[in-house]
Amino acid sequence: MAFYLIALRASGFIRAYSNVVSMPHLTAEKLARIPMPLPHLEEQRAIADYLDRETARIDTLIEEQQRLIAML
Missing domain, CATH: 1.20.5 (Single alpha-helices involved in coiled-coils or other helix-helix interfaces)
Known part of the structure; x- marks a missing residue:
């Protein structure tokens, strides 16, 4: 799971999917909705x-x- 999240971050998915003010903030609710293959x-x-x-x-x-x- 950790490597998958690292790959998502590297691809820009986390930044695009999360709330950004000064740094990306991924809420627990949004994390729970990310599909995990x-x-x-x-x-x-x-x-x-x-x-x-x-x-x-x-x-x-x-x-x-x-x-x-x-x-x-």
Whole structure:
């Protein structure tokens, strides 16, 4: 949800959708009306599994790089 809101802000949606005096103000009521696209639970699990695998792979690469730096 946080990344979705960040993307909405970057696209200018939040500024266009919110009340603006000096800075955008997004009320709880307006936030509740913003459609939130959610994949089916099966797809969410597949995405989470993929991210877990890739994060573990990145962690392994970082550890290997730190070992190489320590040996140098």
